[in-house]
Amino acid sequence: KDVRLQFWETYESVAEEVDTEFLERYNGDIDIIPTFAGLFSAVTTSFIIASQPNTGDTTNALLTQLILLAANGTSAPQSITLPQPAGYSSSSVWAQSLAYASLLLSLFAAFGAILGKQW
Numbered sequence: 001k002d003v004r005l006q007f008w009e010t011y012e013s014v015a016e017e018v019d020t021e022f023l024e025r026y027n028g029d030i031d032i033i034p035t036f037a038g039l040f041s042a043v044t045t046s047f048i049i050a051s052q053p054n055t056g057d058t059t060n061a062l063l064t065q066l067i068l069l070a071a072n073g074t075s076a077p078q079s080i081t082l083p084q085p086a087g088y089s090s091s092s093v094w095a096q097s098l099a100y101a102s103l104l105l106s107l108f109a110a111f112g113a114i115l116g117k118q119w
Contacts, residue, residue: 027117030117033109034110041106044099
């Protein structure tokens with residue numbers, strides 16, 4: 001056989017073996033990324049929800065007003081004062097901004113992993 005032909009046959013078999021091993025290893029890694037990104041997104045979302053202001057006082061005041069309207073019929077409603085929302089501190093704004101940014105980045109990571117898996 002020709003030396004060049006033998007070289008390319010050897011190269012092809014070795015390259016095929018290395019490529020197969022590489023794809024198997026990284027295919028398994030790409031399978032794990034969406035799972036962890038999804039779990040991280042769920043935890044981050046729960047922290048974002050917990051850090052939102054409580055609007056229960058306003059809701060309760062408005063429901064009380066509706067009950068009074070229903071009980072009194074069509075008479076003029078009593079004046080009710082709604083609680084004023086408290087202002088946000090700069091540390092609260094920063095914490096929520098970082099939480100939203102980390103949620104966005106984890107969703108992009110999951111999206112990238114899915115695109116890489118389909119490619």
